[in-house]
Amino acid sequence: MSRSLCLTRDCLGVNIRIECTVLPLAGEQGLWTLICIAGLSARQPTAVKAQGPFPGPLVVEQLLEEIAESLVDQGYVTCHEPPIWRLHAQAQLRRLNGARGVSRGISLSLPDS
Numbered sequence: 001m002s003r004s005l006c007l008t009r010d011c012l013g014v015n016i017r018i019e020c021t022v023l024p025l026a027g028e029q030g031l032w033t034l035i036c037i038a039g040l041s042a043r044q045p046t047a048v049k050a051q052g053p054f055p056g057p058l059v060v061e062q063l064l065e066e067i068a069e070s071l072v073d074q075g076y077v078t079c080h081e082p083p084i085w086r087l088h089a090q091a092q093l094r095r096l097n098g099a100r101g102v103s104r105g106i107s108l109s110l111p112d113s
Contacts, residue, residue, distance in 0.1 A: 003061060005068050006083055007076035008041060015041040018076065019083050020067060022060045025053055026097040032060045035092050036067070037085045045085050048092050 003022040008015055020036040033052035039045035054060040072078075083089075 003057065003064070004083065005064060006079040006081065007068065007071050008079045009071075009074070009076045011075075016076075017041040017079065017084075018071065019085050019089070020064055021083070021086075021089050022057060022064055023089070023093050024057070025093075030056055032057050033093070033096055034060050034063060034067075035089045037088050037092075039085075042084075045088055048088055050092055050096055 005018075005020050007018045010016075016038070017040065018036060018038045020034060022032055022034055025031040025033055031053035033050050033054065035048070035050045037045045037049075038047045051063070052060060054063070
């Protein structure tokens with residue numbers, strides 16, 4: 001099963017794009033998140049949303065599949081172009097990891113007095 005998808009829909013001459021990706025959260029606890037980004041094609045996204053955390057990739061991959069099926073039912077079609085908002089997904093992942101206070105392996109200590 002894929003860990004990302006890109007769907008588009010032409011609505012009154014406007015091409016709407018949705019990109020979703022499944023990514024692991026930092027901290028080696030086995031937690032994953034789903035990040036979806038939407039907007040007009042060839043423009044900056046208008047929405048960036050995250051769901052999770054989920055306990056393992058299989059749970060979130062199933063959710064991604066259900067979202068894809070729902071969007072296809074609404075008239076979206078699979079887009080085979082490369083993702084254009086990958087940096088926005090990475091920025092959202094950094095925000096999520098920062099909000100969780102995940103240790104980045106940096107340890108600060110005060111000298112003994």
